[in-house]
Amino acid sequence: MRKIYTIGKLSKNTGVTVRTLDYYDEIGLIKPSSKTEGGHRLYNEDNVMQLERVLALKYMGFSLDKIKEILKSSTLNWKESIEQQLEMVKREQERLQMLERALLSVSYSIDFEEQINWPIIYSIIQFYHQDPEEILQPYNNYLGREEMQKIMEYNAKMSEEDIHEWMGTIQAIKKHHDIDPNSALALELAQRWLNQAEKIFGNDEELLDDLWESLQDLQEGIAFYPMDKEVIGFLQRVSEAHKEAK
Amino acid sequence: MRKIYTIGKLSKNTGVTVRTLDYYDEIGLIKPSSKTEGGHRLYNEDNVMQLERVLALKYMGFSLDKIKEILKSSTLNWKESIEQQLEMVKREQERLQMLERALLSVSYSIDFEEQINWPIIYSIIQFYHQDPEEILQPYNNYLGREEMQKIMEYNAKMSEEDIHEWMGTIQAIKKHHDIDPNSALALELAQRWLNQAEKIFGNDEELLDDLWESLQDLQEGIAFYPMDKEVIGFLQRVSEAHKEAK
DNA sequence: ATAAAACAACACGTTACGTGTTGTTCAATA
DNA sequence: TATTGAACAACACGTAACGTGTTGTTTTAT
16 A cells, blocks of 8 residues: 655654755755646655655754765765764764863853953863863973873863862962962962862872973963962962971 | 054954954944944954954854843853853753764664664664653663663663674674574573673663563663564573573 | 635745955055 | 055855745645
C-alpha cells in the first residue's frame, strides 16, 4: 500500500512546517514525486524517507547545503563529513568553555567590586580570548615545557568554586595592598593566597617556586583575574617582612 | 591631548572594519561625536571607549541589540544579563555534549557496519535528542530514584573509548545472534558484554542486576547503541545455557 | 453548486555584517 | 592653487533557514 501525502498531511505527520517543506522544494532538497493537475505537491514514501534523513542530518548540525551534498555522496565521504563535524563541535565546546569562564569571572568581579570595572573586564577577556597555548607564552623563558603543560592541566581543572575563591582573594589583596607588610592582616592575606595557589597547582612546591620567580620578574600574572604588580608587590613585601622576622 | 579619529584611522587602530563601524552608526550603537562639513564621521575618545565596551560584550556572546540595552542600564541589570548568558552557555554546552556523542556513535556505527545503517542512526538520534531525564523514563517502574541517578552519572562519565568498545560489542553480538548459546563464542561474547557493562556501571552488582531485569521485561535497552530484543534475547539464551551447564 | 479549507507562489523580515558600486570629500602633491 | 588619488558616505544585494503574511487558485466537503 503506497501512501501519498499532500504537503499538509506530511507536515502533520512529521511535525515539519509546510513552509519548511516549501523551502526544501525550492532549494531542491526534497522534490515531491508528483503534482496534481492544479500544481499541488504530492509526496510519496520515498519523499518521507528523504525527509527523515534530512532531519537526522540536520540534528547532527549540518547545513542544508552540506546535507544535499552528503545525501548524494558515498560512505567514504560520509566518514569525512562526520569527522569534520566532530572537530567543529569540539572547537565550539572549547570556545564555550572559555566563554563560560570569562562570564563567570566578570560575574564575580561585579560581585566583589559592586560596580562595573571595565579594565578588569578587558583583561579577563584578553586572557580568555587567546588560545590556551598563547596564554603562557610570556613564561617561556622561565618555565620548561613540562611545567607549562602541568599548569595548563591544573588550570583546566579549576571549578567555579575555585575561580570564585581565587578572585575573592586577589580582590581582598587589592583592597588592602598598602597596609603594613608586618601586620597580621597582611600575613593572613598572603597565607590565603598561598593556600589557594597550592590548591590550584597541587602540592607541587617546585612548580610553585618557579612560577613565583617568574611572576616577580614579569610583574604580571596568569590567572583569571589580573594578578598585576600591585598584588605581586604586596606578596613580595609580606614575604620579605616575614623572612626578616624569622 | 584629545584624539580625533576618522573612520579609517579608528578601523586601523582597533581592527574593526569600516563597514562594521558604519553599521554600528546605522543602528545607533556608536554615533560619531561629530562630522566634518562634508559629512565624514569623526570619532573622539569617548567613542573609542564605547567601541571597546561593545567589543567586550560582543565577545561575551551578547547580540548587538542586547548590548545597546545593557550599555544603557545599571549594574543590577548587568548581573541579570550575565546570569542569563551563563545559562545560555550551559544549555548550549549540554546540547553540544549530546551532539558530540551522537556524532561519535554514528561514526562508530559506520565503522562497524561499513555502510550507512539509517534505522540505527535514527535510534541514536532519538536517544540523544530527548533530555537526559526522559531517556530513563521507561525504567521508572523498575528502578528507584537513586538508581536512575547513578546510571545517569555513569553514563555521563563514559569516554569516547568506552562508547567505541560498547558499540563494538553490541555490533558483534548482532552479527552472531543466532549461534548456539552453548558455543564458546557465545559465551565469550556474553562475557565481553558483561565486562563492558561492569566497566560502565562500576562494580555495583545490585544496580546491574536490577537493570538486567528491567531489560528482559522491556526488550529494549538504554545506551548509545540499540540494545534491541535481538541482543537481549541472545544474552538471555547464553545466560540460561550457562546456568544449566553448571 | 457553493463555501470553506488547503495550497502555490511570492514578498519581506530576521543577524551582523562582507562585498561591491556610485558619487562625493579629503589630503597630498605639482 | 589646481589636480589627482585616497578615503569616505550612502546605498544595494547577499548570507541561513526559515516565520509570517498576502493574493490568487485548487481541492474538498457539503
